[in-house]
Amino acid sequence: MTEPRDEFDSPWKEILEAYFQDFMQFFFHQIHDDIDWSRGYDFLDQELRQVVRDAELGKRLTDKLVKVWKLSGEETWVLVHIEIQSQEERTFSERMFVYYYRLRDRYNQKIASLAILGDERETWRPQPFQAELWGCEVTFHFPTIKLLDYAPRWAELENSRNPFAIAVMAHLKTKETRNDAIARKDWKFRLTRRLYEQGYERQDILNLFRFLDWMMDLPEGLKQAFRAELEQFEQERQMPYVTSIEQMGIEKGRLETQTAIALNMLRKSLPLETIAEFTGLTIAQLQQLQVDPAQ
Numbered sequence: 278m279t280e281p282r283d284e285f286d287s288p289w290k291e292i293l294e295a296y297f298q299d300f301m302q303f304f305f306h307q308i309h310d311d312i313d314w315s316r317g318y319d320f321l322d323q324e325l326r327q328v329v330r331d332a333e334l335g336k337r338l339t340d341k342l343v344k345v346w347k348l349s350g351e352e353t354w355v356l357v358h359i360e361i362q363s364q365e366e367r368t369f370s371e372r373m374f375v376y377y378y379r380l381r382d383r384y385n386q387k388i389a390s391l392a393i394l395g396d397e398r399e400t401w402r403p404q405p406f407q408a409e410l411w412g413c414e415v416t417f418h419f420p421t422i423k424l425l426d427y428a429p430r431w432a433e434l435e436n437s438r439n440p441f442a443i444a445v446m447a448h449l450k451t452k453e454t455r456n457d458a459i460a461r462k463d464w465k466f467r468l469t470r471r472l473y474e475q476g477y478e479r480q481d482i483l484n485l486f487r488f489l490d491w492m493m494d495l496p497e498g499l500k501q502a503f504r505a506e507l508e509q510f511e512q513e514r515q516m517p518y519v520t521s522i523e524q525m526g527i528e529k530g531r532l533e534t535q536t537a538i539a540l541n542m543l544r545k546s547l548p549l550e551t552i553a554e555f556t557g558l559t560i561a562q563l564q565q566l567q568v569d570p571a572q
Contacts, residue, residue: 287491287538288487288488288492289359289393290341291491292444292485294320294341295484296441299440300441301355302439303440303441303442305391305420312345312346312347312348320342320343320344321342321344324383324384325356325380327383328383340359342354343357352386354380355388355391356377358390360392360393369403370404370417370419373392373403391419391420391421391422392419392420392421393422394423394425395425405417405418424445424448427445438476440484440485443471443472443489447468447489450465450468454493458499459499462502462503464493465493465503466506466510468489469489469507472486491531535557535558536566539566
């Protein structure tokens, strides 16, 4: 049996793009309340690529740069960095500072740098970046959210209808059930059932189920058991929002995303083993992409 490979970065990137306002309200509510949401917001992917070294693009998939407007009318940029799988990283704070000053220098814009940490090290709490030489000193603070801190706040997550409550619960349970596929299946079903019970709109159910399905991957045999359980639940509720056809579309969309990422990494001439490890594609699939990149 082929064991699933946990994937965190791509699901987080997708849900962040789909629910950015909810993201800010859930994790950084004070900042959220100072933004004029009536003016909308714009993702600045091209601008972010200009300041991130090519060698880091494959790794930093979840970095997002967003243009917003404050209630005062001032344009402001928000840099969101989600560090999902890494453990303690000595250069993390320095990298946050480097991204900040590159953006500020290149575009002359005010930047708010925010960090979400999804690692499993309770003791890892990045400190502000500091540098000093002969009386010349810089200190860079940035707001940080540790997803692990939500584990003892489970009741709070269950009572929230914010999409990121579900996202955090899925993230925590995916980590917790890394070596227990049956428990993961059970939690995946419980969280999927909550989408119905919380009264989400149809499209929100589909969007959030895509996140759950993508993150909480299961071995093939348990995938079938999960689908059967879900179909029975949908039939009982007479609310077939996530049909088998839609589920196949979800899987197709996941493969398309993995392929797009792989093609980008192939253009950088990265080793096939590295690309396979990152995307979950096989060496044979990557070799086929080299032969026919249009597929």
